[in-house]
Amino acid sequence: MFRRYTNKFLEIKNMKKIAIIPGDGIGKEVMKAAQYVLDYFDLNFDYNNALAGRECFYKTGSTIPDETLKIAKKSDAILFGAITSTPNQKSPIVTLRKELETYGNLRPIKSFKGVKSIYNDLDFLIVRENTEGLYSQDEEIIEEDEKVIAKKIITKKASKRICEFAFKQTIKESRKKVTAAHKSNVLKLTDGLFKKTFYEVAKDYPNIETEDYYVDATSLYIVTMPQIFDVIVTENLYGDILSDEAAGLVGGLGLTPSGNIGEKYGLFEPVHGSAPDIAGKHISNPIAILLSTSMMLSYLKYEYEAKLIEKACSEVLRKGNVLTPDLGGKAKTYEMADAVLCNIRELE
Numbered sequence: 001m002f003r004r005y006t007n008k009f010l011e012i013k014n015m016k017k018i019a020i021i022p023g024d025g026i027g028k029e030v031m032k033a034a035q036y037v038l039d040y041f042d043l044n045f046d047y048n049n050a051l052a053g054r055e056c057f058y059k060t061g062s063t064i065p066d067e068t069l070k071i072a073k074k075s076d077a078i079l080f081g082a083i084t085s086t087p088n089q090k091s092p093i094v095t096l097r098k099e100l101e102t103y104g105n106l107r108p109i110k111s112f113k114g115v116k117s118i119y120n121d122l123d124f125l126i127v128r129e130n131t132e133g134l135y136s137q138d139e140e141i142i143e144e145d146e147k148v149i150a151k152k153i154i155t156k157k158a159s160k161r162i163c164e165f166a167f168k169q170t171i172k173e174s175r176k177k178v179t180a181a182h183k184s185n186v187l188k189l190t191d192g193l194f195k196k197t198f199y200e201v202a203k204d205y206p207n208i209e210t211e212d213y214y215v216d217a218t219s220l221y222i223v224t225m226p227q228i229f230d231v232i233v234t235e236n237l238y239g240d241i242l243s244d245e246a247a248g249l250v251g252g253l254g255l256t257p258s259g260n261i262g263e264k265y266g267l268f269e270p271v272h273g274s275a276p277d278i279a280g281k282h283i284s285n286p287i288a289i290l291l292s293t294s295m296m297l298s299y300l301k302y303e304y305e306a307k308l309i310e311k312a313c314s315e316v317l318r319k320g321n322v323l324t325p326d327l328g329g330k331a332k333t334y335e336m337a338d339a340v341l342c343n344i345r346e347l348e
Helices: 002-013 026-041 054-060 066-073 092-100 156-172 190-202 215-224 236-247 287-299 303-319 333-347
Strands: 016-023 045-049 077-082 104-110 123-129 139-142 147-150 177-182 209-214 231-234 259-261 266-268
Touching: 016 026, 016 066, 026 077, 026 287, 026 333, 066 092, 077 092, 077 287, 092 259, 092 266, 104 156, 104 236, 104 287, 123 156, 123 236, 156 177, 156 190, 156 231, 177 190, 177 215, 177 236, 190 209, 209 215, 215 231, 215 236, 231 236, 259 287, 266 287, 287 303, 287 333, 303 333
Parallel strands: 016 045, 016 077, 077 266, 123 231, 177 209, 177 231
Antiparallel strands: 104 123, 104 259, 139 147, 259 266
């Protein structure tokens, strides 16, 4: 009896707290798909639902209430759906990144067999600095000159932190090269500092190949010869643009996951929008959130379950018999999630 009680005590003590933020539109639908697959593993998770987005604003007067931030900060990881932007209101996802100090954004770019895409042999990673740059949202209006100014903030501390993060991730994933993307030929002080810091950090990783390109050249090479990239590290705005561009090469945002990592928290999300035009039709593609869920499980050290989800998603796409309309099929969201779960059972 004592042994059973002790095991139960340890189980409760080690329980992981997961904040679930479905958001708006198809965010709710794909989140149900993610939870459906997670439930199969019967992991020691304590789920806490929280509100964010436009619907939340209509209910509470805030796109991201203090209660949501409290729930997120008490969690070991956060799984985020999608939100509809609200004019003149703060972005929930940007707010969460700042509040949780998830300074590193990971965007894997990977080709899948069975998916019609521009390239079928891609596997690289974009590492984006998440806390500063033009996304610092430090803007002002000078009315007498009819001028609006946005300040681009680049610090040595944040540049060093994200570059070290990129090199460590390169080692973790057994990759070989890191490319820095910047515009130091024009923005000599801000981007110049980022480039200089990148090469200073690179000295601590002599076995990893390094290079840098101007961000416009990087954008061109991502389209014309993306196979040259392994890991790209870059600033906030550049990373946002380059990662969406790269997603278009492998089938779109419906297939690309993301993770936001900091010292204490991990925030995981598909980066597609809330798609209000198809919300309620239950035809949204759940692959991006399922792969984001896989990234979350890996972050929480559930590597076995993370790999199962990733492999099962790949199998469903390869087989091609259960696909949502965006991929050329007729399946519903829950049918594709169920197909992933069936493949998980087969792979075990």
